[in-house]
Amino acid sequence: MKIKKIxxxxxxxxxxxxxxxxxxxxxxxxxxxxxxxxxWRLLIxxxxxxxxxxNFAMGFNRYADIDIDKENPRTKDRPSVDGRLSKKQIFxxxxxxxxxxxITAAFINSLAFWLSFPILVILGGYSLFKRFxxxxxxxxxxxLGLAPIAGVVAVEAKIxxxxxxxxxxxxxxxxxxxxxxxxxxxxxxxxKGLHSIPSIYGTKATxxxxxxxxxxxxxxxxxxxxxxxxxxxxxxxxxxxxIILYKEHLIVNKDFTKIxxxxxxxxxxLGIIFFIxxxxxxxx
Numbered sequence: 001m002k003i004k005k006i007x008x009x010x011x012x013x014x015x016x017x018x019x020x021x022x023x024x025x026x027x028x029x030x031x032x033x034x035x036x037x038x039x040w041r042l043l044i045x046x047x048x049x050x051x052x053x054x055n056f057a058m059g060f061n062r063y064a065d066i067d068i069d070k071e072n073p074r075t076k077d078r079p080s081v082d083g084r085l086s087k088k089q090i091f092x093x094x095x096x097x098x099x100x101x102x103i104t105a106a107f108i109n110s111l112a113f114w115l116s117f118p119i120l121v122i123l124g125g126y127s128l129f130k131r132f133x134x135x136x137x138x139x140x141x142x143x144l145g146l147a148p149i150a151g152v153v154a155v156e157a158k159i160x161x162x163x164x165x166x167x168x169x170x171x172x173x174x175x176x177x178x179x180x181x182x183x184x185x186x187x188x189x190x191x192k193g194l195h196s197i198p199s200i201y202g203t204k205a206t207x208x209x210x211x212x213x214x215x216x217x218x219x220x221x222x223x224x225x226x227x228x229x230x231x232x233x234x235x236x237x238x239x240x241x242x243i244i245l246y247k248e249h250l251i252v253n254k255d256f257t258k259i260x261x262x263x264x265x266x267x268x269x270l271g272i273i274f275f276i277x278x279x280x281x282x283x284x
Contacts, residue, residue, distance in 0.1 A: 022147045024271035025170050026050050028278045029151030029163050032228050036282050038155050045108050046154060050147065052100040057123040057143060059094030063087065064127040072188050109157045112150070119146055134195045137175045137182070141213075145171030162228040169220035176213035176245075177267055179206050180252050207253065214245045230281050237277030244270045 026046055030038045062069070062080040066087065069075035079085040098120055105116035123143050130136035145167040152163040182189070182196045183206060189199035198206045218238060225234040248266045 022054060022144045023047070023050050024275035025166065026147040026151040028275050029148035029166060030155050031278055031282055032162070032230070033152045033155040033160070042108070042154055045104055046151065049101055049104045049108070049150070052097045052104060053119065053123060055097040056094055056101060056120060057126070059090055059097060060124045061127040063090045063094060068192060068194070072185065074184060108154050111157045112153050115153060122146065130194055130196060132195060134197050134200055136195065137178045137197060138171065140178050141171035141173070141175030144174045162224050165220050165224040165227055169217045169224060172213040172220065173217040176210045176217060177248065179210040179213065180248070211249060214249070217245065218242045233277045233281035233284070237274045240273055240277070241270055
């Protein structure tokens with residue numbers, strides 16, 4: 001019963017269901033790279049690598065941010081803050097996931113193995129950057145933006161130009177919606193001296209920068225489709241993504257209390273729809 005409770009608290013700690021943001025773009029890259037299904041072995045290894053990498057990133061973030069989260073009304077009930085999980089438990093959970101990620105990468109290929117180390121550094125870097133630089137939003141974007149490159153490395157053991165374009169789109173997509181999400185902590189970040197863009201430049205500037213980031217997202221995804229020589233459904237994926245991002249900004253501009261809906265629901269749909277469209281593009 002105790003183990004079940006710990007697992008439940010760990011699930012809440014890393015918000016496992018939000019893996020939906022990174023998983024589709026890993027497999028989009030793998031499908032394009034393999035020109036179809038890439039095999040059950042890489043499917044299993046890909047899921048394991050993506051989940052362990054994300055668990056490491058979230059675990060490190062929660063461990064590093066305990067002092068910040070305990071005073072924030074929005075985060076004071078997290079398992080890392082309210083005593084349900086000890087610092088020791090979070091530390092070992094984070095380290096175990098780092099080890100699983102490295103071992104999984106080694107099973108994929110040698111390039112994936114050697115890249116696993118700098119990837120872990122980048123994944124952990126977000127938690128530290130926001131203490132001294134407003135580029136933290138882009139570092140978070142880069143963390144998830146590495147997913148398509150990782151997918152191509154898994155299939156071809158190399159990095160292609162189209163995967164870089166897809167990754168840049170993911171980076172600005174994530175950075176853009178992280179800016180919107182960060183609006184919830186604007187006053188608290190000011191109080192704590194954290195270097196978020198909302199706390200430094202204010203709400204209007206944040207909304208504008210987020211729109212710029214999401215415009216770049218659509219542009220880079222369009223360039224990805226062109227560079228990868230994809231077809232109708234891939235272009236449709238870009239159009240649908242643009243519509244979803246537009247809807248996201250309409251929601252946030254109208255009512256800040258609905259940021260969670262824009263952040264989780266719409267962005268979750270975006271990744272899944274994009275993946276489905278790419279699969280359809282390869283089938284038909």
